[in-house]
Amino acid sequence: MKDLSYFQLRAFLYPRERRLTATFKISELENVWHCTAKNVKRKLKKFEEEGQLIYRPGSGRGNPSVAIFKNSFQQEVEREVHRSIQDDQLENIMHLLQLPIPKLWVAKASKDLQLLFGFHSPSETKDVLRTMISREITTLDPLYCSVTFESHIIHQLGDSLVMYKPEEDAVVPHIAHHWKADDTYRVWTFYLRKGVLFHHHRTLTSEDVKFTFERFKTAFSPYHWFVQDLSHIECPSPFIVRFHLREPNPFFLRVVSSINLAILPADSPFDPHHWIGTGPYKLKEWDDQKLVLEAFDYYFLGRPYLDEIEIWRVPEETVRGVTYQAEGKKRNLSPAESEPIQKKHVENGFRFLAFNFNRPTIVRNRLFREALFHLIDMKKMWKDLGRKDLVEASSFFPWKSKPPVKDRKYVKPLLSASGYQGETLTLYFLNHPNAKEEAEWIRSEAKSEGIHMRLIPFTMDQLYASDLDREADLATLGEVASTDLHLSFLTAFYNNALLFRRFLAPEHLARIGEWLEEMKRETDRKRRELWMDKVENYMRENHLILFLHHPMKSWTFHPLFQDICFESFGLVDFRRLWIE
Numbered sequence: 001m002k003d004l005s006y007f008q009l010r011a012f013l014y015p016r017e018r019r020l021t022a023t024f025k026i027s028e029l030e031n032v033w034h035c036t037a038k039n040v041k042r043k044l045k046k047f048e049e050e051g052q053l054i055y056r057p058g059s060g061r062g063n064p065s066v067a068i069f070k071n072s073f074q075q076e077v078e079r080e081v082h083r084s085i086q087d088d089q090l091e092n093i094m095h096l097l098q099l100p101i102p103k104l105w106v107a108k109a110s111k112d113l114q115l116l117f118g119f120h121s122p123s124e125t126k127d128v129l130r131t132m133i134s135r136e137i138t139t140l141d142p143l144y145c146s147v148t149f150e151s152h153i154i155h156q157l158g159d160s161l162v163m164y165k166p167e168e169d170a171v172v173p174h175i176a177h178h179w180k181a182d183d184t185y186r187v188w189t190f191y192l193r194k195g196v197l198f199h200h201h202r203t204l205t206s207e208d209v210k211f212t213f214e215r216f217k218t219a220f221s222p223y224h225w226f227v228q229d230l231s232h233i234e235c236p237s238p239f240i241v242r243f244h245l246r247e248p249n250p251f252f253l254r255v256v257s258s259i260n261l262a263i264l265p266a267d268s269p270f271d272p273h274h275w276i277g278t279g280p281y282k283l284k285e286w287d288d289q290k291l292v293l294e295a296f297d298y299y300f301l302g303r304p305y306l307d308e309i310e311i312w313r314v315p316e317e318t319v320r321g322v323t324y325q326a327e328g329k330k331r332n333l334s335p336a337e338s339e340p341i342q343k344k345h346v347e348n349g350f351r352f353l354a355f356n357f358n359r360p361t362i363v364r365n366r367l368f369r370e371a372l373f374h375l376i377d378m379k380k381m382w383k384d385l386g387r388k389d390l391v392e393a394s395s396f397f398p399w400k401s402k403p404p405v406k407d408r409k410y411v412k413p414l415l416s417a418s419g420y421q422g423e424t425l426t427l428y429f430l431n432h433p434n435a436k437e438e439a440e441w442i443r444s445e446a447k448s449e450g451i452h453m454r455l456i457p458f459t460m461d462q463l464y465a466s467d468l469d470r471e472a473d474l475a476t477l478g479e480v481a482s483t484d485l486h487l488s489f490l491t492a493f494y495n496n497a498l499l500f501r502r503f504l505a506p507e508h509l510a511r512i513g514e515w516l517e518e519m520k521r522e523t524d525r526k527r528r529e530l531w532m533d534k535v536e537n538y539m540r541e542n543h544l545i546l547f548l549h550h551p552m553k554s555w556t557f558h559p560l561f562q563d564i565c566f567e568s569f570g571l572v573d574f575r576r577l578w579i580e
Contacts, residue, residue: 004095005043006052007080008032010073011099020072023064077105097314128308136313137291138461140272140283142260143221146497147460148480151259156293156309158262158277161190161209164254164484169525171253175204175263175278175300185248190256192239196300198265199275199282206235211266213243222497223260225490251520254487280304289313349480350393350401353442353546357505361473362420364505369543371414374406375449378549381441393547395536396479396489401550411449424452428468428475431457438548439476469502478551486525489532490516500545508544 012032013022029040044055044067054068077096084092138147142158145151161176176190196204210233217227229249234242245252255261268276275283281293281304293309353376355363362368382390395401429439436457443453458468468475477499481488493500493512501509512535519531539545 003047005033006047007077007096007099009043009047009067010069010076011101013067014073014101017069017073020069022067022069024067025058025064073101074105077101081105126307127305128310129306130310130312132312132314134314135460136288137286138464140275140286141270142262142264143215143223144464144497145260146222146495147463151482153291153293153311154262155259155279156281157275157279157283158259158264159196159279160257160259160261161192161263162253162257164257164487166483166485171257174257179253181250181253185250185252186245188243188245188252188256190241190243192241193300194239196278197298198278199296200265200268201298202265202267204263204265204278205238206241207238208263208266209233209241210235212261212264215264215270216261222495222501223258223491224496225494226255226258226261249520250523251486251490254484257484258487258491259482281309284308347480347551348397348485349478350396350398350550351438351476351478351548352393353548354475354477354499354503355543355545356469356472356474356503357508357544358469358503359473361425362418362423363425363473365418365420366542367414367418368420369546371411371418371420371449372446372451373404373543373546374408374410374414375445375451376442376546376548377406377408380445381438384441385437389552391550391552393550394540395547396481396492396532397485398550400536401547404547415449415451420451422450422452424454425473426456426471427453428456428458428472430477431459435476442476464497468499475499475503476548486519486528486532489535490520493535504544508542511538 009029009032012028013024016022016024026037026040029044030037033040033043035043041057044053044065047053048055052070056066056068058065080096081093133149137153138150139145140150140154140157142154145154159175161174162171162179163174164170165172175193175196177193178191179189181188190209192204192206192209194203198204198208213227213230213233215221216223217230229245229247229252231244231246234244236242243252249255262277262279264270265276273283273286278300280296280299280301282296283291284294285292289312291311293311295304295307297303353372355369357364378390378392382388391398391401392403393401394404427439427443429435439455443455446453453474456472458465462468463477479492479498492498493509493516495501504512515531515534515538519528522528522531540547
């Protein structure tokens with residue numbers, strides 16, 4: 001690309017630029033370029049020789065220098081974006097996006113920019129899929145990961161002992177080819193496949209399984225509940241591992257299927273930037289701009305079809321929505337064959353408003369919470385915000401949700417009876433355009449009834465911080481289920497990193513915990529769901545949270561993509577995806 005220093009100069013001077021002219025002091029550019037005054041002057045003269053600007057040094061001490069540019073900064077940026085697209089140089093665009101410039105300048109090339117994402121063939125033998133994420137990746141450590149996208153990446157890098165198949169409602173072999181439990185469901189024995197290789201080419205053994213599970217016992221992990229009943233682990237042979245539990249637990253097999261329990265090597269200290277697992281993809285590269293997964297040739301279930309997957313961090317306002325594309329030009333597709341494939345479905349998850357019961361505020365009052373229940377009308381929100389495809393939520397799962405009956409006339413009497421005195425409440429929301437829009441709508445509706453709210457955005461990496469617990473009176477967030485809905489339901493309440501565990505009062509958690517323990521002891525699916533219904537009814541009747549809506553997810557795929565399947569958390573299964 002054109003010298004990055006030039007774009008750094010223009011970005012720095014842009015706020016003071018008038019008619020292509022800006023003044024500056026040499027000392028300012030020393031800080032911008034992190035170099036000496038001599039090198040600053042050398043760079044400016046170089047840009048002048050190249051015809052990009054006219055440089056007029058300041059005359060006398062204290063007098064500013066002047067730069068007169070030949071072209072508008074926006075034109076320069078757009079030209080560089082188009083040139084980078086033509087040359088397939090995504091790195092150049094990433095450098096531009098790090099500068100303090102209007103992101104809409106890059107977004108103007110959005111359709112062309114999308115072409116840099118999708119399927120690419122750098123050579124006849126190498127297929128690369130590029131996709132995007134609009135935020136920083138939080139953590140890839142299975143001990144702590146509670147975010148859907150990161151869990152999806154871990155699933156590409158590692159494997160659990162067994163897998164849950166939702167279409168069969170059954171657990172199937174994976175790293176373990178067979179297992180058995182004793183009559184009390186206290187002793188579980190797993191028989192491991194032979195020849196399963198880690199990415200560093202050592203064979204997996206029972207000692208690695210033991211190491212993985214004991215990590216959760218020794219570290220402070222929000223998933224400690226996975227192993228809290230675990231007494232000890234035996235390794236009778238390199239390919240047999242035996243778990244001894246303190247209490248009967250028929251649900252233990254489902255816990256073992258969690259991707260957070262992906263087996264790690266005992267001989268390598270865990271490093272999230274040098275992830276070693278047994279999965280179909282290896283972690284090739286991870287920095288601030290991108291994460292690259294590379295196919296593992298020796299994967300025990302067969303090498304994946306795509307050679308690499310590149311996940312680039314791109315600002316939300318630059319490229320909205322993820323598409324999976326293929327280069328149809330190279331395959332001479334007809335117009336009909338080139339029509340994109342649209343996939344759309346309701347997410348197995350829900351958005352909700354949570355109340356922090358551990359702060360001494362009015363949200364502890366049931367009548368106040370009931371007033372907000374009648375106030376926050378999803379139909380009105382969708383109409384006011386001009387949205388489509390509303391699926392109102394009254395349950396964790398969309399097929400169980402029924403539109404709740406709300407009536408605005410109850411709001412004022414309930415507020416009066418609650419004793420609300422007009423104090424300002426702090427509402428935290430995820431720093432995402434849709435979440436921000438919803439939070440602003442809630443604040444506006446609340447204000448119309450005399451309820452005052454202050455909005456505070458937070459990012460996904462801040463989800464784990466204690467600020468939320470200390471300072472938030474309310475928070476909006478989402479809960480997304482994996483393919484194992486029962487395990488996800490338990491995790492929502494047992495995971496110490498999630499809002500239910502952090503916001504609900506001890507008496508709420510104690511009551512819910514009793515029902516969840518009963519649920520874990522059931523061997524029948526329908527009986528487990530009866531306990532889940534008890535929990536949901538309790539939360540609804542007491543307005544412990546307010547269910548908002550079930551998100552509608554949509555994807556666009558090029559028709560050359562085959563076996564488009566969705567796995568846990570409604571994300572694309574990279575293991576099976578291939579190009580025709």
